[in-house]
Amino acid sequence: MQSHTIKIWAWVHKWSSLICTIFMLLLCLTGLPLIFHHEIGHLLGTEVEAPAMPEDTPHASLDKVLELARAQHPDRIVQFVSKSDETDDIWYVTMTHTPANTDDFRTVIVDARSTELLAPQLRFDEGFMWVMFKLHVDLFAGLPGKLFLGFMGLLLLVAIVSGVVLYAPFMRKLDFGTVRRDRTARVKWLDLHNLLGIVTLVWLFVVGATGMINTWADLVIKYWQHDQLSSVLAPYQGQPTVAAAERAPVQQSLDAALRQVPGSKLSFIAFPGTSYSSPHHNTVFLRGDEPLTSKLLHPVLVDAKTSAVTAAPQIPWYLTALLVSQPLHFGDYGGRAMQIIWALLDIASIFVLGTGLYLWRRKGRTAAKPAALITSPQEATP
């Protein structure tokens, strides 16, 4: 590679990294506890478990569960009701003051079999994990914060690609994994930067790219509603959001959706007028029962008045991409071993970012030159 080309790539690497590093350090640090959010939730008592009952204990009507939830918060409406991935025996009822997106929500947790109240008003919008979550997702700045972090993710990808290009001239005369510990601190940290950078390369690229895709989730869903649901909803045009008194029992919507897609399980139901539904439907999001299909959602729009299925559209490729991006970013699909590996690679990435920052700070007049530009690899550093 010619020295001019190397200089251009070095410039790209320096500036793409410098701009995003501080945010990437924040994302790596806040992401670390999020990898273990279930475990930490158990420790903090924010994870609820259903009491043991015989396996074939029948489930109560969903409407009875909703009635109980509404009684806890008469001033709020139900936005979503969901099941966790882990158990079918617990309902999570998300209640807000408005059908719009908001951070002011309460979650009522109800045993699906006995309709026993397991947690009357669990709050997820406070405490350590909430702060970690918000800093990681949107810097407490809503959609603009998300999109900003997405852009920082894009810069990270540029930094990774340019870093790989620069790996060649820097490592040409060194064996893989060489860390020259007996040289100056700068040489040692340069070698560690190159080593950990190349080891975490594919992982960090995938986690960075999927994180960036996740920042577009709100926009992708809005686009999908516009792109594919407009024609489905055309007959309802001009009608107001279905009033609570006119709505049929939600259990009927759920049953209709499950009949529509046999062999599926419920992920969540979005109520009329909320961001994942239309003003006229309970949108039932089902998921498959195979490992991969359990990550994908199948929406079924059920008329909230009549409980008739209006549409069960196949999700388009861009929603599939978004949904597959989520596990690849979270590292929650391969058991405990994967969580630990995710944490170790996250820490390694913090090292790559930290050493990169150090190398830039220490550059001064004694800049590192790749081995390709100088006579001896031993002189590759000050």
Place this chain on the structure above:
Amino acid sequence: MTAKRAKKRFLALWGWPMVLGVLTGIGLVCALFSDGGFGDLLSGICLGSVTAVGLWFSLVRSR
């Protein structure tokens, strides 16, 4: 430079990075198709090896 020598130099530089990249790719993808089964095990082995290589060269090996 002969083609053979160029290939040798290419592999000396990129051999290990390519192995680590492929292992990471397999590890990330195969667990998507498994729920506590062989895919998760293979994923753990692949991603675990990559992590172990990083730990070994950065922390354990003296030089």
